[in-house]
Amino acid sequence: MDRLVTGFQSTGGLVSSRIGYLLFSDVGASKILKWKDGAVTVFREKSNGANGLTFDHQGRLLACEQDRVTRTEKDGSITVLAGALRERPIDLIYAIDGNVYFSSAAGIYRGKEIASRECDRAVGVTLSPNQQQLYVSDAGQQNIRVFDIAPNGSLNKGRVFVPVKNDSLGGLKTDESGKVWIATSIGIQCFAPSGEHLETIAVPEKPSNLNWGNGFHGLVIAAQTSIYRHAVKASGTRTF
DSSP: OOEEOOOOOOOEEEETTTTSSSEEETTTTTTTEEETTTTTEESSSSSSSOOEEEEEETSOOEEESSSEEEEEEETTTTEEEOOOSOEEEEEEEETTTTTTEEEETTTTEETTTTEOOOOOSSEEEETTTTEEEEOOOOOOOOEEEEBBOOTOOEEEEEEEEEOOOOSEEEEEETTTTTTTEEETTEEEEEEEETOOOOOOEEOOOOOEEEEOOOEEEEEEEEEETTTEEEEEEEOOOOOO
């Protein structure tokens, strides 16, 4: 495992651009930072406490901020996709049909509307490879829950995919074969589509989130003060 960069207050959401750079949140410093070719620059100062990050199909950045979900336009202006939220949004995922799902203590949102209140404390959200299921890490119930997505984008009643007895559940992602990778206090845990635990990857610091690296290959991991990179044989699910 390689440490790409360190020295931050508390790293959070992260996402790799198709054109070769990595964006990540320093939640404590309220900044979005850019890593490219070994150098870190500020992508957005005063990020309003941005945490979870992803891109849409046009390459525009979507971010979970203090009380809203935003999109950064190509000219740098900010569009509010969901605002005046009572609970802080944590993580989000973009679906190819244009739906944006995000987590908060209030539940799972689809756009501006609550889609499910089944989770006690929803943290990470991600899509299955065929984008017909939504996986959610529930730190309150200590499990990963999965929801079938209806044709109109709404969520059907969820079910427990696998219990994850751990004191800290974070972000999660799927790969093209349907395996689920999740950040926990003991490292990155990987589960087969059946729910079988396959492996746990140790991380030098407690990870909070993870994503796929350049070209959806390898893992990039947000862990407290640092960003790490770890090679795996899997290829990540493409959502943008």
